[in-house]
Amino acid sequence: MRIGEVAEQAGVSVRALRYYEEQHLLVADRAAGGRRRYPESAVERVRLIQRLYAAGLASATVREVLPCVDSGETEASPALLERLVDERALIDQRITDLLSVRDRLDEVIGVARNPDLGCAHDDTRPGGRPGTIWKRSHEGR
Amino acid sequence: MRIGEVAEQAGVSVRALRYYEEQHLLVADRAAGGRRRYPESAVERVRLIQRLYAAGLASATVREVLPCVDSGETEASPALLERLVDERALIDQRITDLLSVRDRLDEVIGVARNPDLGCAHDDTRPGGRPGTIWKRSHEGR
DNA sequence: CTAGAACCTGACGTTGACGTGAGGTGCAAA
């Protein structure tokens, strides 16, 4: 595939793909003339990279982690393993933060929608999953 | 409280607090001599700001949202309400991403720990196991 | 053959959330 196709299908910019290559997150061989050629699998890989970024991993960490996630295994050093465990802890923290913030937003939104129910509980919220996903707006970052 | 105390108790830098003031996220009155004085409540407010940032909200959004979250109500425009709903959707997306990434990490970590199948008794890591959140993620897309 | 997409390599610009001095002030203790 050409870079433009990959970009479109993965929903990122061409510049982003060149940046990923610069950062050694994504490789491409070159056709005669110097243009990048990607395998089909590149699309999925880019989506994975996006998810990792969206999860707040630093690019250096992504660089370390990607090979493992690719192969589905770690032969790596215990040092890297520790890094992964630490990253997992950070991600847990971020999830907790996000859930907390989402709950606050839900409160505010709920009150704004039903100003009369000032003190009433929103009982459409069973203990586990707070709130309903009312709307899915799609926006990159 | 003085700025140094707030900073320490909230776990942020003094510079960060001055930055928040610059961004109108946090106010302080001044003692004679020009030094900032904060109420005790400032610590919690700073922690909230941190959570909002950690949740990936843009600073402009934080600025808009903070008064609502503060007062626990929205008298604001339907435009702001829509913003909040959109933000909620983004947060949901981020949560989904994080859960997905966390699962990938768990796979890798699991394999690295038990290269030959599953008796998971080795839990003697430094720092211990982070988080009580062990629920499996439902795939979002 | 020619126009014009699509691509290439630099290289500088952008934005957010602070970091990091520089140079001066306030205040409590010794």
Place this chain on the structure above:
DNA sequence: TTTGCACCTCACGTCAACGTCAGGTTCTAG
């Protein structure tokens, strides 16, 4: 009084993940 730390206000530096412009090349449709 003097030390000395915490604090003050500029104001420039940083870093990541790209955006954007410049100036040139290559591929494809007509």
